[in-house]
Amino acid sequence: MDSLTVVVLVIALALFFDFTNGFHDTANAMATPIATGALKPRTAVAIASVMNLLGAFLSTAVATMISVSMINDASTLRPEIVFAGLTGAILWNLTTWFLGLPSSSSHALFGGLIGAVIAAVGFGGVNFVAVIQKVLLPAVFAPLIAGLAAWLATRLAYAITKRSTEDDLSTGRGRFRYGQIFSSSLVALSHGTNDAQKTMGVITLVLVAGGIQKDGGHVELWVVLAAALAIALGTFSGGWRIIKTMGKGLSEVKPAQGLAAEVATAATILASSKLGFALSTTQVASGSIIGSGLGRKGGKVRWGKAGHVVIGWLLTLPAAAIVGALSATLVDLGPAGILIDAIATLGVVIAIFQIARRNAVTHQTVASEMEEASEVVITRKQQAAAKKLASAQAKAASKNGKGKK
Amino acid sequence: MIVIDWNHLFMVAFAAVIASALVVSLFSLGMRLLVNADSVRAVAATGDSVALRKEALNRAGAYVLIALSAAAVIYGVLLIIPNLIPNAA
Numbered sequence: 001m002d003s004l005t006v007v008v009l010v011i012a013l014a015l016f017f018d019f020t021n022g023f024h025d026t027a028n029a030m031a032t033p034i035a036t037g038a039l040k041p042r043t044a045v046a047i048a049s050v051m052n053l054l055g056a057f058l059s060t061a062v063a064t065m066i067s068v069s070m071i072n073d074a075s076t077l078r079p080e081i082v083f084a085g086l087t088g089a090i091l092w093n094l095t096t097w098f099l100g101l102p103s104s105s106s107h108a109l110f111g112g113l114i115g116a117v118i119a120a121v122g123f124g125g126v127n128f129v130a131v132i133q134k135v136l137l138p139a140v141f142a143p144l145i146a147g148l149a150a151w152l153a154t155r156l157a158y159a160i161t162k163r164s165t166e167d168d169l170s171t172g173r174g175r176f177r178y179g180q181i182f183s184s185s186l187v188a189l190s191h192g193t194n195d196a197q198k199t200m201g202v203i204t205l206v207l208v209a210g211g212i213q214k215d216g217g218h219v220e221l222w223v224v225l226a227a228a229l230a231i232a233l234g235t236f237s238g239g240w241r242i243i244k245t246m247g248k249g250l251s252e253v254k255p256a257q258g259l260a261a262e263v264a265t266a267a268t269i270l271a272s273s274k275l276g277f278a279l280s281t282t283q284v285a286s287g288s289i290i291g292s293g294l295g296r297k298g299g300k301v302r303w304g305k306a307g308h309v310v311i312g313w314l315l316t317l318p319a320a321a322i323v324g325a326l327s328a329t330l331v332d333l334g335p336a337g338i339l340i341d342a343i344a345t346l347g348v349v350i351a352i353f354q355i356a357r358r359n360a361v362t363h364q365t366v367a368s369e370m371e372e373a374s375e376v377v378i379t380r381k382q383q384a385a386a387k388k389l390a391s392a393q394a395k396a397a398s399k400n401g402k403g404k405k
Numbered sequence: 406m407i408v409i410d411w412n413h414l415f416m417v418a419f420a421a422v423i424a425s426a427l428v429v430s431l432f433s434l435g436m437r438l439l440v441n442a443d444s445v446r447a448v449a450a451t452g453d454s455v456a457l458r459k460e461a462l463n464r465a466g467a468y469v470l471i472a473l474s475a476a477a478v479i480y481g482v483l484l485i486i487p488n489l490i491p492n493a494a
Binding site for chain 2: 060061141145149169173259260263271
C-alpha cells in the first residue's frame with residue numbers, strides 16, 4: 001500500500017472520529033438547557049452544531065500542539081503509525097461507548113497515538129514533557145478548575161438572587177433559563193475550539209508524515225474546513241440521542257446552577273484552548289456539574305458514583321495506548337497488517353452500530369456522562385427523601401417485628 | 406527530570422474562576438434588578454410616579470448589567486483568537 005493511500009485513509013478516519021466526537025458530545029452542551037426547558041431539543045441541537053462549526057475556526061493552538069509538540073520530529077514518522085494510533089483510538093472509543101463505560105474520546109485519541117508511536121519508534125518518539133504539560137496535567141486539573149469555578153459561580157448566583165422572607169419577592173432564578181440559551185451556546189463554541197482541533201492536529205500530522213506538508217506549524221485551510229464541518233454534522237446527528245435518552249438525572253439541575261456550570265465549563269475550555277491544552281471537554285463539563293451541585297445549599301457528594309466516573313477517566317489513556325501499540329505492531333507487518341487493521345476496525349464499527357440499532361436506544365448504553373456526573377452530587381431534597389424512605393422502612397420493619405412476636 | 410511549567414495551568418485556573426464569577430455575578434445582579442422592576446410594575450401601571458421611576462431605574466440597570474455580562478463573554482472569546490487583539494498573548 002503506498003503512502004498516499006494511507007494518508008487518505010487516515011484523513012477519512014480522522015474525520016469520522018471527529019464526527020463521532022460531535023455526535024457523542026452534543027449532550028455536554030445541550031443536556032442542561034433541554035432539561036430545564038430553556039431550549040426545545042431541535043433548536044438546541046441546531047445551535048450546538050453551528051457554534052461547533054464557528055468554534056473550530058477560532059484558534060489552532062491545540063492542533064499544532066499535536067502536530068508539532070507532542071511527537072518528536074513528525075517528519076520521521078510514517079503515515080502508517082498515525083493510522084495505527086487512530087484505529088486504536090476508534091476501537092477503544094466504540095467499545096467503551098458500547099459497554100456504557102465513561103470514557104474520553106480525546107484521551108482515547110492521545111492514548112492511541114502515543115501507544116502507536118512508542119511501539120513503532122520507541123519512547124524517544126514521544127515528547128513526554130509536552131504530553132505531561134499539555135495533556136496529562138490539564139486532564140487532572142481542568143475538571144477541578146472547572147468544578148471550583150462552577151462552585152463559586154453557583155454560590156454567587158444564589159447569594160445575589162437570595163430574597164429575605166419578608167420581601168415576598170420571587171428570586172427570579174427561573175429566568176436564568178433564558179441566560180442558559182447563551183451559556184450553552186458558549187459551551188458548544190468552546191467545544192469546537194478544543195475538540196475539532198484534535199482532528200486537525202492528526203490530519204496535519206499525517207500530512208507531514210506523508211511528506212505532503214513541510215512542517216506541522218500551521219494548519220491548512222481545507223483541513224480546518226473539513227474538521228469544522230465533520231464535528232458540526234456529528235453534533236447535529238447526535239441530537240436524536242439526547243432527545244430519546246434524556247433521563248431524570250439532570251432534572252435536579254436548576255437553571256441558575258446550570259448557567260453557572262456552563263459558564264465555568266466554557267471559560268475553562270476557552271482558556272485552555274488558547275494555551276494549547278488538549279482537554280477532555282466531557283470531563284470539564286462533568287467537573288462543572290459536580291462543582292455547581294456542591295455550590296447549592298446542602299449538596300453532598302456520593303463518593304461511590306464519583307469514583308466510578310473518575311476510574312473511567314483514568315483508564316482511557318493507558319488502555320487506548322495499549323490498543324494503539326497493538327495496531328502499530330500489526331501495521332509494522334506491512335500492507336497485509338494495514339489491511340487487517342483496517343478491516344478489524346471497520347468490522348467493529350459495523351458490528352457495534354448494528355447491535356446498537358437492534359437494541360434500539362437503551363438508557364444504559366447511551367446515558368450521557370453529563371447525567372452520570374449530575375448524579376454524583378445529591379441535593380438536599382434527595383437527601384430528605386432518602387431519609388424519609390429509610391425511616392418509613394425502619395418503622396414498617398419494627399411493626400412487622402412486633403406483629404410476629 | 407521533567408520541568409513542569411505551572412504558570413500556564415495557573416493562568417487557566419485564574420482566568421476560568423475570575424471570568425465565571427464575573428459573568429455569573431453580573432447576570433445574577435441583572436436578574437435581581439429585573440425582579441425588582443417587575444415587583445412594582447402593577448403599581449407603576451396606575452401612574453404612580455415613585456413606582457414608575459423605581460421600575461424604570463431597576464429595568465435600565467438590569468439591562469446594563471446583562472449587556473455587561475454579554476460584553477465580558479464576547480471579549481473573552483475574542484481573546485482566544487490569535488493576533489486579533491495585540492499583546493493579548
